[in-house]
Amino acid sequence: MMQVNNAIIRSNENIGKDVYRMVLETSIASEVACGQFVQVQVPGFYLRRPISVSEVLDENHLVLVYKTVGEGTAALSEMKENEVVNLFGPLGTGFPVENRDVVLVGGGVGVPPLVETAKQYISNGNQVTAVLGFNTKADAILVERLKECGAKVVTASMDGSLGTKGTVMDAIKENGIEVPFVLACGPLPMLKAVASCYSCGYVSLEARMACGMGACMGCVVQDENGQAKRVCKDGPVFQIGKVVL
């Protein structure tokens, strides 16, 4: 059940170039499914920021991993332990948890929601292979965290400073990864590449949003029939082939 709730910042640390990991104490944590997001009210800014939940630590703590892309997220990164932020969530339709092995494909700041997703698949006894792509080694995030969770992790970087030189698709080829079921989150060109190579799986989209709950129609995409789907409510996770990327 989505709710509006004040959360206490327990930590907010820089974990990569312009990327921060924030642990929040909130009762919303117990409600979050993998791939869902929360709307964060950054003090001094009007609209909330939609940020995916990276992982749920326990029923009162969740983790957000976010990149400072504008003034709002920059202000969020300046907030300190014990300060309060207001959350609205959990929101959206996340990744399905199916009883099968999975390849998780993440690009840049699309990697965070894959952590909780990996944990869910692994706890069900399934094998998880994570393919993570970044621009450079300096941009890499959550590689060790996914390994700690029990995922087999391979990496790619555009400049070759980490793992396979090239994209996540190059890393999938180079490592001979043949798992047919994919869950992906990352930039649109990456999702398009994933959707063109896999027929079975899901992609998580990013969008500028206002309400975050399906009312304003600010974040729509088209489905295969040309009908509008709301990234915030019908997504952010969509089955491959069901939406126009």
Place this chain on the structure above:
Amino acid sequence: MDLSVKLPGLNLKNPIIPASGCFGYGREFAEMYDLSLLGGIAIKSATPKERFGNPTPRIAETPMGMLNAIGLQNHGVDWIIENELPFLSQYDTEIIANIAGASEEDYLEVIEKMNDNPVVKAYELNISCPNVKHGGMGLGTSPDLAAEMTRRAKAAARKPVYVKLSPNVTDIVSIAKACEEAGADGLVMINTLLGMRMDLRTGKPLLANGTGGLSGPAIKPVGIRCVYQCAQAVHIPIIGVGGISNATDVVEYLYAGASAVEVGAANFVDPYVCPSIIAQLPAVLEKYGNSSVREAIGKGLRK
């Protein structure tokens, strides 16, 4: 405290109405609270046929507000009558149908289709949407066109007709008067202000549509000014809209001459904002010496 207001076609238990386009058809908010708490609901614009709306991005944040360029996305009037109005009929709240289109005939077609529907209590003519190329604001920026649209809508409508006005005009008072003379039962003001932002990374406008409508607290003084000016020039009720986030804002609008208010962008910031305002309103009215909503209406107008 008595919060009720009686307006043409609308028996509002309180003066709080979520604004069109900011509340869908209430389904999402109904997951969070009982919609019967609301005075009324102005549902998302209906057009004769389905519209996908504008390309994305459709949303941009601004200082104390936001821009939107949704572009009247909706499934069309038939679908709304079949799928959304039955859902809304379960709630004890007054439903206002916001009507839009690309031509005068479009508005009349929607009105004629909704005339027999018992759920809709009044029409709100959206002649002020800044995000469509045809119709919308084009009909609302000249007194003559606004009056002609109002006259034809009144002739077709079997429910009261409110006209939602644009602030993107030189003289909103002349348009308000023209609508009143053409038979409007009430006015709703203001729609969004035409605005724009640039994306410094791409060098292009941030919204795919280029321009968008500015809403949120940033426009509240403009809305209050428009209500105040028009309330002195017309004798029909005005529903005030623009930047309302709390009960204090509501009382400001009431003092400026509004008989009720619509709450828009604030629903995106706090999904509980409307019930919160309704809960706060008696204390704020009392604090400033009012014993009812009706007593506060027009209190600030020059006598």
